[in-house]
Amino acid sequence: MSAPNKSYDPVEVTALRPEELDRARDDAIAAIAAASGLAELKEARIAHAGDRSPLALANREIGALPPAARAEAGKRIGAARGAVSQALKQRQAELEEERDQRVLVEEAVDVTLPWDRTPRGARHPLTTIQERMADVFVSMGFEVAEGPEVEAEWFNFDALNFKPDHPARTMQDTFFVESEDTGLVLRTHTSPVQVRSLLTRPLPVYVVAPGRTFRTDELDATHSPVFHQLEGLAIDEGLTMADLRGAIDAFVTGMFGAGLAVRMRPSYFPFTEPSAEVDMQCFVCRGASVERGAPPCRTCGSEGWIELGGCGMVNPRVLVAAGVDAERYSGWAFGLGVERTLMFRHGVEDMHDMVEGDVRFALPFGMEI
Structure with missing residues (x-):
């Protein structure tokens, strides 16, 4: 080293x-x-x-x-x-x-801008009011029943006492699937659910059937080929028109408030006898617009009454078609228009607003569940 x-x-x-x-x-x-x-x-x-x-x-x-x-x-x-x-x-x-x-x-984030650029949808008011209408009857002990929208002609017409030559069975009023020979139609009302309920449920039967229906109407301010109904059916021993009147009164109070009068006018439906058209007192003017010198009412057209729908005692032939002893049981049924109720209750004037899918129409009604 x-x-x-x-x-x-x-x-x-x-x-x-x-x-x-x-x-x-x-x-x-x-x-x-x-x-x-x-x-x-x-x-x-x-x-x-x-x-x-x-x-x-x-x-x-x-x-x-x-x-x-x-x-x-x-x-x-x-x-x-x-x-x-x-x-x-x-x-x-x-x-x-x-x-x-x-x-x-x-990488600054402007927190004043909306975080979600895709606008939210809204629950359609027809869905909301249809459920609210059903809830009124559920509170009275009714059950909600459902049925198919593509229905057998027997359920839609024959079982409901529509004769083979009834005008409603023609192509001018009914959507047939492919042809009349198929025996299948888009249901023209929710009344077929009445028969299905009687065939599948034990007596007594208290049901409401909300749903979509189809008729060959032109779309205008007050009509649509696709609309909604709320059908009601009560079958028990000893039921009368007085029970029907009480149920309608309870519905009007639940939907439009207390103190509104209800009247029934004689009418005709194949599946009820006797039959009646149901009117309720206008909930805006409460009938005052018919008086001389009173301001006009747009809701009722200054007639003082608003038409709700049809009702009546179930025709014994319908009970027999569903296998129910018409000598022992009686019952009543009613049909209410959901669109009509929405138009009256919220002042909607044009049916186009309900079917065109513009979210700006649905948003003001909120997201009520």
Whole structure:
């Protein structure tokens, strides 16, 4: 093992010359200052402060110096490396601050804008009011019954005492599936659910059947080929028209408020006998618009009454068709228009608003469940 070289002059080593150290330091500081981003600063750190940087290589030459020369050389290199380290630290802080400020601008979220650019839908008011109408009868002990919209002609007509030559059975009033020979129709009313309920449920039967129905009507302000009905049926021993009148009174009170009169006018339906049309007193003017000099009422047309639907005692032939003993049981049925109720209750004047699907029509009614 050789002894230390005591005559080694650090000035003669190029990497340890003061001017070389100053140049390496200045180049490093210049490169650090020129870094425009954290990625460039990382490259400058590797090039000027890494293990293969000029200052790091110069630091390795100190070990070969005589002991007397090492201290001075170490101070010069330490001062240069310290200046580079300080420059790196300062530039790192500056670039991080710039990055954070840029992120705040580029990734800013304007919380005043709607977060959901797709407008929400709304529950259709026909659905809401149909359920509310059914709830009135459910509170009286009725059950909700359902049936198919594509119905057998027997359920839609024959079982309900519609004769084969009844006008409603023609193509002018009924949608037949493919042809009249199929025996399938789009139900023209929810009354077929009456027969299905009598065939499948034990007596007594108290049901309401809300649902969609179809007729070959033109779409205008007050008519639609697709509309909704709420059918009611009560079959028990000893039921009379008085019970029917009481149920209608309870419905009117539940939907339109207390104190409104109800009247029945004689009418005809094949599946009820006797039959009646049901009117309720106008809930806006309460009949006052018919008086001389009174302001007109748009809701009832100044007639004082609003037509609700049809009703009557179930025809014994319908009971027999469903296998019910007509001598022992009696009952009544009614049919109410859901669209009509919505138009009266909320002042809707055009049927187009209900069927065109414009969410602006449904939104004001809210999301009531």
